[in-house]
Amino acid sequence: MPANMRLSPLAFWALAAAAAAVLFARAVITGWPSAGGVEGRLQEIVLTHGTLPRAATAMLAGATLGLSGLLLQRVLRNPLAEPSTLGVSAGAQLAMAAATIHAPALMAFSVGLVAFAGGLFTVALVLALTWKRGLEPVSVVLAGMMTALTANAASAALILANGEYLFSLFIWGGGSLTQQSWGPALSLAVALAVGLAASALLLRPLALLSLGDAAARSLGGAVSLSRFLVIGVAVWMATTVAAQVGIIGFVGLAAPALAALSGARSLKQRLVLAPVIGAILLWLTDGLVQFFAGPGGERVPTGAATALLGGPLLIWLLPRLKLFEWPSLAGGAAQARRAARPLVLLALLAALACIVFAVAIVAGRGPDGWTLASGQLLADLADLRIPRLVAAAGAGAMLGVAGVVIQRITGNPLAGPEILGVGMGAGAGLAAVLLASATAGLGWQMGGSALGALAVLLLILALGARGGLGPERLLFAGIAANALCSAVLTAIIALGNQQSYMLLQWLSGSTGRVGASEALAGLVGLCLLAPPLFLAARWLDLFPLGPAAARSLGLAVGRARFLLVACAALLTALAALFVGPLSFIGLIAPHLARLLGLGRAWQQLLGGLLIGAALMALSDWLARMAAFPYQLPIGLFAALLGGPYLIYLLAKGAERHG
Amino acid sequence: MTGTTGQSIENGSGGPAPVSASGSDVQGVPLYRLRGLTFRAGGRAIVHPIDLDVPPRQVLALVGPNGSGKSTLLKMMARQLRPSGGAVELLGRPVTTMSDREFARQVAYMPQFTPPAEGMTVRELVGLGRFPWHGALGRFGPDDAAKVEAALVQTDLTEMAGRMVDSLSGGERQRAWLAMMVAQDARCLLLDEPTSALDIAHQVEMLKLVRKLAGGSGVGVVIVIHDINMAARFSDRIVALRRGEVAARGAPADILDAAVLKRIYGLEMGILPTAGLPVSYVP
Numbered sequence: 031m032p033a034n035m036r037l038s039p040l041a042f043w044a045l046a047a048a049a050a051a052v053l054f055a056r057a058v059i060t061g062w063p064s065a066g067g068v069e070g071r072l073q074e075i076v077l078t079h080g081t082l083p084r085a086a087t088a089m090l091a092g093a094t095l096g097l098s099g100l101l102l103q104r105v106l107r108n109p110l111a112e113p114s115t116l117g118v119s120a121g122a123q124l125a126m127a128a129a130t131i132h133a134p135a136l137m138a139f140s141v142g143l144v145a146f147a148g149g150l151f152t153v154a155l156v157l158a159l160t161w162k163r164g165l166e167p168v169s170v171v172l173a174g175m176m177t178a179l180t181a182n183a184a185s186a187a188l189i190l191a192n193g194e195y196l197f198s199l200f201i202w203g204g205g206s207l208t209q210q211s212w213g214p215a216l217s218l219a220v221a222l223a224v225g226l227a228a229s230a231l232l233l234r235p236l237a238l239l240s241l242g243d244a245a246a247r248s249l250g251g252a253v254s255l256s257r258f259l260v261i262g263v264a265v266w267m268a269t270t271v272a273a274q275v276g277i278i279g280f281v282g283l284a285a286p287a288l289a290a291l292s293g294a295r296s297l298k299q300r301l302v303l304a305p306v307i308g309a310i311l312l313w314l315t316d317g318l319v320q321f322f323a324g325p326g327g328e329r330v331p332t333g334a335a336t337a338l339l340g341g342p343l344l345i346w347l348l349p350r351l352k353l354f355e356w357p358s359l360a361g362g363a364a365q366a367r368r369a370a371r372p373l374v375l376l377a378l379l380a381a382l383a384c385i386v387f388a389v390a391i392v393a394g395r396g397p398d399g400w401t402l403a404s405g406q407l408l409a410d411l412a413d414l415r416i417p418r419l420v421a422a423a424g425a426g427a428m429l430g431v432a433g434v435v436i437q438r439i440t441g442n443p444l445a446g447p448e449i450l451g452v453g454m455g456a457g458a459g460l461a462a463v464l465l466a467s468a469t470a471g472l473g474w475q476m477g478g479s480a481l482g483a484l485a486v487l488l489l490i491l492a493l494g495a496r497g498g499l500g501p502e503r504l505l506f507a508g509i510a511a512n513a514l515c516s517a518v519l520t521a522i523i524a525l526g527n528q529q530s531y532m533l534l535q536w537l538s539g540s541t542g543r544v545g546a547s548e549a550l551a552g553l554v555g556l557c558l559l560a561p562p563l564f565l566a567a568r569w570l571d572l573f574p575l576g577p578a579a580a581r582s583l584g585l586a587v588g589r590a591r592f593l594l595v596a597c598a599a600l601l602t603a604l605a606a607l608f609v610g611p612l613s614f615i616g617l618i619a620p621h622l623a624r625l626l627g628l629g630r631a632w633q634q635l636l637g638g639l640l641i642g643a644a645l646m647a648l649s650d651w652l653a654r655m656a657a658f659p660y661q662l663p664i665g666l667f668a669a670l671l672g673g674p675y676l677i678y679l680l681a682k683g684a685e686r687h688g
Numbered sequence: 689m690t691g692t693t694g695q696s697i698e699n700g701s702g703g704p705a706p707v708s709a710s711g712s713d714v715q716g717v718p719l720y721r722l723r724g725l726t727f728r729a730g731g732r733a734i735v736h737p738i739d740l741d742v743p744p745r746q747v748l749a750l751v752g753p754n755g756s757g758k759s760t761l762l763k764m765m766a767r768q769l770r771p772s773g774g775a776v777e778l779l780g781r782p783v784t785t786m787s788d789r790e791f792a793r794q795v796a797y798m799p800q801f802t803p804p805a806e807g808m809t810v811r812e813l814v815g816l817g818r819f820p821w822h823g824a825l826g827r828f829g830p831d832d833a834a835k836v837e838a839a840l841v842q843t844d845l846t847e848m849a850g851r852m853v854d855s856l857s858g859g860e861r862q863r864a865w866l867a868m869m870v871a872q873d874a875r876c877l878l879l880d881e882p883t884s885a886l887d888i889a890h891q892v893e894m895l896k897l898v899r900k901l902a903g904g905s906g907v908g909v910v911i912v913i914h915d916i917n918m919a920a921r922f923s924d925r926i927v928a929l930r931r932g933e934v935a936a937r938g939a940p941a942d943i944l945d946a947a948v949l950k951r952i953y954g955l956e957m958g959i960l961p962t963a964g965l966p967v968s969y970v971p
Contacts, residue, residue, distance in 0.1 A: 368809065368852070441803055568824045572816060574806065578768055578799035579865075583872065584792025584820035629807040 039292030047310045053317030054085050083212045088316040088332070089309040090218035091207075091275050092285070094267045096308020097225050099282025100289070100300055101264040104236050105257050110171045112282030113149075113268035115509060119279070120178035120185070121152030122272040127188045142217065145273035149265050152177050157261075175449065175509070176614070183666040186538040207275055207316050207332045214274040221270040222305070228263045229301050232256060237297050278333040279513050280340030281308045288343075315339055334521040341514030369627030376628070376636055383423075383644040390419050390651040417549035422650035422664060423643040424552040425605035430619030430642020431560050432601040434634050435594050437620050438570045446617030447483075447602040451511030453611030455486025456603040458515040460536065461522045464529045472551060476607060483603035486511045487595050539610020539665015548608065555604045559597055563635055566594060570631035610665030613649075614672035615642050645671065717780065719744050719876045719908040720765060724774035727760050727932075734760050735932045737774060742876065747902045747909045749923035751916055751943075753953055757932040758912045759800065759880055765910065766797035766878045779875070792820035796869035800880040800912075802861065804854045810864045811849040814839050817871030839871035842904075843897060859890030866897060877901065879911045883918070891915075895922040920944055920965050928952040944968055 061081050063073040099112040113119050125148025129136045136144055156174045157165065229236070235256035271278060285308035286300065294303040316332045369375045391412060392402050403411050433446050447453055459482020463470045470478075493507040519537065523530040563570075569590045572580040581587045602616065609615075623637030649668040654661050720742035727735040735757040742748055750758040763769040765776060767783060776783045778794055786794075796817070805813055817839065818832040840846045843863050848856070853864055862882055869877055879898065883891040899922050902909045913919045919926055920940035928936040928943060935952045936943055943949070944966045949957040960967045 368807075566824060568819060571812075572819060574803065574808070575813075575816065576799065576801075576803045578797070579802065581768060581788070582766055582792060582795070582797035582799075583816060584787075584789035586788045624807055629809070630812065 043292065043307060043310055046314055050310060050314040050317050053314070053321055057081055057085075057317070057320055079211055080208075083215045084207055084316070085313065086212070086215040087218060087275060088207055088313045090215055090222055091271045091278060092281050092308040092310070092312030093305035094218055094222045094225065094271050094308075095278060095281040095312070096285030096289075096304040096306075097222065097229065097301070098264045098267040098271075099308075100286040100304040101225075101229060101236075101260050101267075102282070103286050104297070105260040105264070106165055106170060108165075108170055109287065110283070110509065111174075112280075113265075113272075114178065114277065114279040114513070115171050115283065116156055116174040117152040117177035117181060118149040118265055118268045119272050119277040120181035121148040121150075122146070122269045123277060124148055124181040124185045124188075125151070126273070127185045131188065131192060142270055142273045145269040146266055149269035149272065150262070152181065153261065153265050171509070172449065175512075179448070179614075180669050183538055183663070183669050186534060187663055187666050189534070207319075217270060217274055221267050225263055225267045226301075226305075228259070232260055233297065233301070236260065276331070276333055278312065279337045279517075280343075281311055281336055284340050284343055285311060311340075312336065331520065334517040337513045337517030338521070341510050341517065368629055369633075372628055372630070372633045375626060376633065376640070379626075379637060379640040379644070383640050383647070386644045386647045386651075387419060387423065390647050391415050393651075395655055417546045418544050418650060419647055420549040421544040421552050421608045423647040424549070424556045425608040426613075426615050426619070426642035426644070426646025426649075426668075427560070427639045428552075428556055428601040428605040428642070429609075429613065429616035429646070430623075430638035430640075431563055431635055432598040432605070433616035433618075433620040433642075434623070434631070434638040435563060435570065435598040436616070438573045438631060438634075439591055439594055439598075441574045441576060445508075446614070446620075447598065448611065448614055448616055449512075450487065450490050450508040451515060452483045452487050452490075452599060452602045453606045453613075453616075454512050454515035454519070456480070456483040456606040457533070457536065457611050458482045458518045459485075459603070460607070461519055461529075461533055464532060465522060468529050468532075472548060476551065476555075476604060479603035479607050480600050481603075482515070483606070484596060484599040486515065487599045487602075491591070491595060535663075536607075536610055537665075538663035539613060539668070544608060552604060552608060555601070559601050559604075560635075560639065563594070563597060564632055566590070567630070567632035567635060569594065570635070609646065609668065610663065613646070613665045613668035615645055615668055618672045618675060619645060717744075718742055719779060720910075721777040721780075722765070722774065723777075725761070725764055725771050725776060726773040727757070727764060727769065728772040733932055735764070735929075738934060740927065740934075742908050742910055744875070744908045745902055745906045746924040747899060747911060747922060749919035749926045750910060750912045750929065751914070751919050751926055751952070752929035752935070755931075756929040758929050760932075761929070762797075762878050762880050762910060762912050766795060767791060768797065768799075789820045789823060792872065792874070794874055795876045795878060796872040796874040797878040798865055798869060798880060798882055800884070802865050804861075806854050808853050809849065810845055810851055810853055810856070810867070811836065811840065813853050813864055814845075814849075814867045814871045817868040817873075820872060835873055836871050839867045842870055842901070843867040858885050859887075859893065862886065862890075862894055863897065866894070870901065874907065876908045876910070879909065881912050881914065883913060883915075891918060898922065916943070916949070917967055930954075940965055 058077065058081060061073060061077045063070045063077065065073065095113065102111040102113070102116065103109055122145035125144050126137070126141065129144045152174075156170060156177055159173045160170045268282065286304045288307050288311075289300045289303040292303060292307070294300040312332070315336050319332050319335050392404070392408065394401060394403065394411070394415075401407075429447060432452075436445050436447060436450065436452075456479035459478040459480070460475055462482070463474050463478030467474070490507045490511055519533060523533050523537075569585060572583055572585050573591075575583075577587050605616075619638040619642035620634060622641050623634045626637060628634045628637040646664070646668060649671055650664045652671075653664045653667040656662055656667070718741035720740070722738060722740040724737040724739065725735065726733065726737050738761065740761075750762060752758050760769065764771045767776075778786070778791070783791060814836050815828070815832070818828065818835060822828055822832060837846075840849050843866055845860075845863060845867050848860065848864075853861060856864060862885075866879075866882070877898070882898075883894050886894060895918060898909055898911060901907055911919075911923070920943065923940060926936075926938065926940055926943045927934060928948075930952055936948045943952075944959055946957060946959050949955070949959075949968055956971065957968050958971045960969060
């Protein structure tokens with residue numbers, strides 16, 4: 031593109047602001063009190079207590095998030111840091127959901143405080159976990175995302191367990207900006223003012239921090255203290271937004287990045303521009319949401335809409351963004367010894383999986399406590415338990431194998447079907463199918479999930495390939511895809527109809543509705559898709575050498591990658607249909623296989639398959655037993671089993687490498 | 689690839705005249721014949737039309753300042769980059785007519801940055817070099833195993849064969865990758881700055897090994913290398929690039945010359961005569 035056709039960044043933002051202003055003016059003019067009497071009085075109230083504070087809230091929330099994101103990115107030297115990638119918003123949501131159910135008095139006392147406690151707790155957890163890795167950006171974001179996903183799963187379970195009572199919380203989770211008063215706007219204004227004042231005071235220490243700890247300390251900065259102060263302020267701003275209007279993703283991530291791309295070089299310039307851009311972004315989005323709202327009220331919460339707009343924006347940004355150079359993650363992963371007798375080890379794993387299966391079929395809780403079923407009882411129960419077990423174990427096996435493939439292709443031990451948004455992509459595909467027809471059959475559902483997963487995976491690989499599939503870019507693309515797809519899901523769930531409930535159930539991963547036909551479909555899928563991967567084991571041996579070396583060894587890299595990716599996406603989609611998108615099994619099973627010393631591709635594939643199947647069967651059994659007679663979502667259980675383990679793995683890897 | 693071979697030769701002869709002191713020193717059939725090889729990116733020529741022959745049994749060093757196009761040239765020879773114009777012939781056949789594995793049996797390429805190859809033993813890494821011969825499903829036979837052992841012996845890695853690649857030092861790791869290329873049993877090795885991360889002792893060790901391979905099994909070697917003195921010590925011929933064009937080519941003794949070095953690097957450099965080859969230095 032010739033240079034003279036480019037819009038100057040400032041002109042672009044002025045135009046965006048003008049567009050938002052026009053939309054706002056239109057809303058004001060439509061709502062202007064025209065009639066006389068009571069009706070006119072009512073219109074006046076709607077205008078002064080609805081339309082006007084809403085615009086103010088949008089701008090203030092956007093500015094607060096932009097500032098919060100900028101501070102977090104600065105202080106952690108991490109271009110991916112923002113309230114939602116660090117788990118702040120998810121933590122706030124979980125705290126509020128839990129408080130609503132178990133301690134309503136706390137919520138009555140101060141919603142903001144509950145949210146702040148939740149957000150602060152998650153961020154402290156994430157930072158403590160990655161402290162030993164020197165708060166290295168990708169690990170921080172990874173730990174943050176895992177914490178966030180786990181917290182989301184827990185929130186979804188709470189909502190499901192308490193039914194209609196909390197459904198409004200989910201709509202809140204989508205970030206609705208509808209206002210009845212000036213209260214939220216005032217709270218936000220206070221938060222923003224405090225944040226701006228604090229940033230002005232901490233300007234110099236902040237500038238020092240961006241040089242890195244060692245340099246900052248050698249220049250005499252009090253590194254830890256200023257860092258904690260800044261984080262505290264940023265979290266408080268983000269949780270205030272979460273408490274007042276709900277989770278609004280992306281603004282915190284996009285506003286600072288866009289400010290930098292718009293030519294704000296110094297910290298002072300960015301401190302001004304990031305909040306301004308954040309305000310414009312959210313104001314414009316909210317204006318568009320209102321513009322497209324039907325007569326029955328808006329269909330999409332604004333928070334979900336920001337993600338819809340922000341996802342593509344982020345994907346566009348990705349190649350243009352300079353990511354900090356950090357020591358390669360690859361060196362940080364835990365080194366594995368090699369198994370002396372891999373075949374014996376694999377046989378042991380298979381035996382272990384069989385034991386888990388047997389326990390899951392035979393053992394259970396009844397009205398009279400624990401029982402071991404036998405005879406006629408076993409025959410009766412088997413009809414109920416076996417399809418579930420087959421579906422769960424099959425899904426675990428599929429995720430395990432898919433995880434091995436994805437980790438090997440990307441040469442990135444932290445990649446996995448969940449983190450890269452493949453599972454969420456499957457959800458978006460499923461949502462599209464359900465939206466078209468609420469009674470779509472299993473085949474259609476599978477097809478939709480598979481297409482969604484494939485589209486996401488191809489998009490991510492295409493994006494990541496530009497940066498040589500480095501872990502940072504890949505994760506960044508994964509975050510964008512995850513947020514984009516979950517925005518679609520949130521928007522549809524917020525409709526509050528029958529499909530919403532189905533999707534919510536899917537999101538938390540429930541095997542409850544699995545019958546014999548589903549189990550059979552899963553088994554057939556596994557038998558069709560997994561064996562070809564074993565035939566391609568030599569390809570998978572070559573991929574970790576990097577594309578250049580693999581090509582020079584005579585591998586047709588592009589074609590092989592496409593075939594393997596397609597296979598992995600299909601497996602993930604099929605598995606997600608049964609156990610939901612956030613189980614982490616696809617991340618953990620390959621890791622465990624590697625740690626046990628299964629290094630060759632075929633060994634790791636087989637090990638990942640067995641471990642995935644056993645773990646998922648175990649999760650399913652625990653999910654049935656833990657809160658008997660109620661059944662918890664299996665996906666949640668797997669995430670609760672797996673998330674902490676993976677976080678432990680991250681911390682352990684750091685110790686070895688100091 | 690565009691352009692037929694015939695046109696390319698015309699293009700090539702119209703390109704920059706090679707500055708050669710010893711003229712053509714190619715004996716027999718060349719491994720590689722490059723004619724008018726060009727690479728453009730974003731409308732800018734990174735590599736101007738270049739003609740080059742790579743003989744067997746020789747080490748050819750590609751030198752030049754940063755951004756002179758030497759890595760790009762090597763990548764085009766390795767089929768890692770598609771040339772914008774010109775032709776590459778390998779043993780008299782255009783490389784575009786070869787399948788991936790067919791090409792990999794003839795040419796082994798080491799990228800500038802080698803990943804840590806986690807969770808793999810040295811012997812397994814070297815064993816991957818046999819992929820072009822047995823493919824995805826073929827049997828890893830006794831012949832393959834013998835080639836792997838031979839490669840380990842040649843690179844003096846036998847004692848480390850059971851160790852994990854990511855536990856090796858930088859120099860040992862480079863040697864393991866070289867061993868993989870040896871096991872590939874190719875006619876030509878293309879090495880992109882194999883010594884850039886090594887200290888001087890390991891640089892010499894690596895380059896001696898490369899030298900030995902070229903002498904012993906008769907493979908041709910093309911090596912991109914920064915240090916002009918090292919290049920002179922361990923190569924038979926030097927091709928110097930500057931801004932994507934050949935600035936000089938010839939025997940090491942001819943390149944180690946103040947006027948030639950000035951032309952390559954744009955820098956006044958001095959030459960110290962020694963008992964063997966002269967040594968260049970920055971005054």
